[in-house]
Amino acid sequence: MRVFALTGAGVSAESGLGTFRDAGGIWAQFDPMTLATPEAFATDPETVHAFYNTRRRALLAAKPNAAHAALARLEAGLRSGGGVFLCTQNIDDLHEQAESRAVHHMHGELLKARCGWCGWRTGSRGDLSVETICEGCRRVGAMRPDVVWFGEMPIGLDRIADELANSDIFVAVGTSGAVYPAAGYVAEARALGIPTVELNLAPSDNAHVFADARYGPATETVPAFVDDLLAR
Ligand code: BJW
Numbered sequence: 001m002r003v004f005a006l007t008g009a010g011v012s013a014e015s016g017l018g019t020f021r022d023a024g025g026i027w028a029q030f031d032p033m034t035l036a037t038p039e040a041f042a043t044d045p046e047t048v049h050a051f052y053n054t055r056r057r058a059l060l061a062a063k064p065n066a067a068h069a070a071l072a073r074l075e076a077g078l079r080s081g082g083g084v085f086l087c088t089q090n091i092d093d094l095h096e097q098a099e100s101r102a103v104h105h106m107h108g109e110l111l112k113a114r115c116g117w118c119g120w121r122t123g124s125r126g127d128l129s130v131e132t133i134c135e136g137c138r139r140v141g142a143m144r145p146d147v148v149w150f151g152e153m154p155i156g157l158d159r160i161a162d163e164l165a166n167s168d169i170f171v172a173v174g175t176s177g178a179v180y181p182a183a184g185y186v187a188e189a190r191a192l193g194i195p196t197v198e199l200n201l202a203p204s205d206n207a208h209v210f211a212d213a214r215y216g217p218a219t220e221t222v223p224a225f226v227d228d229l230l231a232r
Helices: 038-043 045-060 066-078 157-165 182-191 218-231
Strands: 002-007 083-088 103-105 108-115 121-123 143-147 169-173 196-200 212-215
Touching: 002 066, 002 182, 038 045, 045 108, 045 143, 066 083, 066 218, 083 157, 103 157, 157 182, 169 182, 169 218, 182 196, 196 218, 212 218
Parallel strands: 002 083, 002 169, 083 103, 169 196, 196 212
Antiparallel strands: 108 121, 108 143
C-alpha cells in the first residue's frame, strides 16, 4: 500500500506550535499580507524577520507528538510493501524529529535560509536580519527564511503530482483546506479514484470532498488510523 499523507498546522498544534486560521491562530492575530508575501518582505523586512525569528525560537523548543510518531511508524511499517509520501505544508521539522524519512516540505522549512540575490540555501537555526551575510555571494539584505509565501510557487509540484497519482490512499491531517494548491489535492485524488480520508479536529473547508473522516485531536485520530491501516 502506498499512502499519500498531507499534513497541516493541526498535526503540530499539540506540540505547542500555533495554527493559522483557528480562533487565536496566527492569521487571527496578524495580517498574512504584511508578513507572508514577497511584497511584505520588500517593504518591511525587519517586521517579517521578527515574525519568523519568534516562530523559529518556538520551533527550537518544540517536540514531536503522538501524531508525528504514528506517521513515522506507518512509514516504517510499510517500508517493505509500498510506503508513505509525507507531503507537509508545515515549515517545522517535527516529522523529521519523529524520524519520518520521506518528508516533502511544499511550503519550505523554517530552519533553512535562502538568499534573494543569488539563491544560496543554507541551514539556519539562529535569528535572521537585514544584516545577515549570504555565504554564497557575500551580499547583505536579502537573506530570508526558506519558506513559500503567498504568490510564490510551492516546492516540488511535479513530484507531488506523481506521488498522488501513484498512491492507494490519500489522508489529510490537520489542514483547513483553505490554501491552494494543497487544498485541491483531495479533489484530484477522488478524480483518480483514490480513497480519501480527513483527520481533523473539526470538518475542514472541503470536508464534503472527502469520502471518509474521523474527527478529534491528531494525537488520538492519527495513531488509531495508523493502527487500522497497518492491520489491513
Ligand atoms: C487540528 C488540531 C489538532 C487544529 N488536531 N487538527 C485557487 C483559488 C484561490 C486562491 C488561490 C488558488 N490557487 C492559488 C491561490 C493563491 C494562494 C491561496 O491559496 N490563497 C488562499 C488563502 C485563497 N496560494 C498561493 O499563493 C500559493 N502559491 C501558488 O498558488 O502559486 C501559484 C500556483 C498556481 C497554480 C498551481 C500551483 C501554484 C502559496 C501558498 C503559500 C502558503 N504559505 C503559508 C505560510 C508559509 C510560511 C509560514 O508558515 O509562515 O503556509 S500560509 C499558511 O497556510 C501556511 C500553511 O502551510 C498554509 C495552510 O494552513 P494549514 O496548515 O491548513 O493551517 P490552518 O490553520 O489553516 O488549519 C489548521 C487545521 O488544523 C484546522 O482545520 C483545525 O481544525 C485543525 N486542528 N488543532 C487535529 N489538535
